[in-house]
Amino acid sequence: MRINSRIDDTIRYLLVVLACVFVMNGCSPKDDTSVAKTDTIQFIIKNKGSDTMVNLAQAWAEQYTDVSSTASVEVSGGGSGTGVAALINGTVDIANCSRQIKPKELELATQNTGNVPQEFIVGYDALAVYVHQDTPLDRITIPQLAEIYGENGTLTKWSDLGISHSDCPSDKIIRISRQSNSGTYFYFREALLGTSRDFRIGSLDLHGSKDVVEVVGRTPCAIGYSGMGYATSHVKMLEVATDSDSPYYPPNLENVLAKTYPIARPLYMYSLGEPTGEVKMYLDWILSAEGQQIIEKLGFVPLESKPE
Numbered sequence: 001m002r003i004n005s006r007i008d009d010t011i012r013y014l015l016v017v018l019a020c021v022f023v024m025n026g027c028s029p030k031d032d033t034s035v036a037k038t039d040t041i042q043f044i045i046k047n048k049g050s051d052t053m054v055n056l057a058q059a060w061a062e063q064y065t066d067v068s069s070t071a072s073v074e075v076s077g078g079g080s081g082t083g084v085a086a087l088i089n090g091t092v093d094i095a096n097c098s099r100q101i102k103p104k105e106l107e108l109a110t111q112n113t114g115n116v117p118q119e120f121i122v123g124y125d126a127l128a129v130y131v132h133q134d135t136p137l138d139r140i141t142i143p144q145l146a147e148i149y150g151e152n153g154t155l156t157k158w159s160d161l162g163i164s165h166s167d168c169p170s171d172k173i174i175r176i177s178r179q180s181n182s183g184t185y186f187y188f189r190e191a192l193l194g195t196s197r198d199f200r201i202g203s204l205d206l207h208g209s210k211d212v213v214e215v216v217g218r219t220p221c222a223i224g225y226s227g228m229g230y231a232t233s234h235v236k237m238l239e240v241a242t243d244s245d246s247p248y249y250p251p252n253l254e255n256v257l258a259k260t261y262p263i264a265r266p267l268y269m270y271s272l273g274e275p276t277g278e279v280k281m282y283l284d285w286i287l288s289a290e291g292q293q294i295i296e297k298l299g300f301v302p303l304e305s306k307p308e
Contacts, residue, residue: 043071043278049083049096051208052125052184052227053267057096059294060286067285071278077208080183087272088112093279097268098125098183098227115273122286124301126251127188127263128228128237130176130213132220136163139239139248142262146192148173148223151200158221167220175203176212176224184209188225191263225263228252229299256301267300 047057054077061073083095084105090113095101101117110116129145131137137158147155158165158173165171177199178185189199204222206212212226217234228251231237239248242262255261275283285291292302 045071045073045094045279045282046086046092047073047094047096048076048078048086048092050080050098050183050267051077051178051210052098052182053096054208055210055229056123056267056295056298056300059298060291063290063294064282064285067290068278068281071282073282079179079181079207080186081181084109084270087117087270090115090272093272094283095270097270098265099186100266100268101270109272113272117270117272118274120269120271120283120287121266121303122269123267123292123295123303124256125265125267126228126256126261126301127184127191127225127265128231128251129240129263130216130224130226130231130235130237132167132216132222133234133236134167134220135236136165137161137238138236139241141241141244141246142192143243145240146197149175149177149189149199149203150193150197153200165220170221172221174219174222176215176219176222177203177205178209178212178225179205179207184226187265188263227300231299253296253301264301 047061050057054075057073057075061075064071064073080095080097080099083092083097084101086092087095088105088109095117101119106117129140135158140161144155144161147153155161156173157171158168159171160173178188180186185205193199204215206215209226209230212224213230213232213235216222216224217232228237237251239250240262241248247260249255249261251261251263256264269283269286271279271283287303295302
């Protein structure tokens with residue numbers, strides 16, 4: 001009888017525990033909200049491309065979760081070329097680019113998918129030239145940058161720029177660049193060298209915009225280029241002039257708008273064909289005042305103040 005009594009007590013105890021678990025799980029407001037939110041998501045917008053824009057794209061995607069209850073945005077980087085390649089293959093809805101799509105890429109995307117990519121300028125960026133915070137250099141010209149980065153360049157040492165760099169005993173200028181699938185690489189090369197000259201080999205080519213700034217911040221001998229929105233306290237952004245007879249300008253919103261800073265560019269998003277449905281609503285939101293506020297918050301230049 002004692003054994004049966006103990007079994008009965010154990011069964012009663014287990015039933016009470018199960019009832020409590022059922023009540024707790026079934027009555028949790030947080031869980032109900034989470035399930036309801038998940039159930040409403042019906043479309044995932046695939047967005048890929050520019051590393052310059054990846055932080056901006058992620059900020060947009062996160063904010064959009066509070067705007068749309070039916071769509072979410074999946075963001076990945078890899079460079080403008082990677083985004084365009086995905087557009088050509090039809091595996092993304094939107095490609096982010098820090099340079100304009102090439103005619104051949106546009107043709108391939110149209111042939112492969114049957115849809116003509118549509119271009120949207122979503123903001124502007126100044127491409128800053130970065131050096132270590134302790135580097136005794138404050139300004140530079142486009143021709144000087146061309147001789148640092150270009151084929152057969154004549155500027156290979158800091159002393160060639162007329163400065164004594166005590167924190168760089170080797171005196172060698174270490175060139176930090178981007179990989180060739182980067183829109184930033186493409187734009188910077190064109191701005192410095194045009195189409196008749198290429199970068200010289202021997203630079204440290206990095207995958208992301210943030211990586212460039214971080215490496216320059218740790219390397220007193222280095223010089224690099226990246227979006228102005230990636231600046232940190234460990235680096236210095238140089239003032240830039242078109243030539244030695246022109247005024248120097250720092251990279252900032254005012255100088256981009258006035259077209260005085262010489263290395264500024266639009267930021268692009270390309271949809272696969274004319275955007276419709278959730279993709280159109282997302283692009284419309286990016287171009288709205290709310291979406292443009294995020295651009296300025298992250299150090300880029302919004303469209304509402306775009307230069308004429």
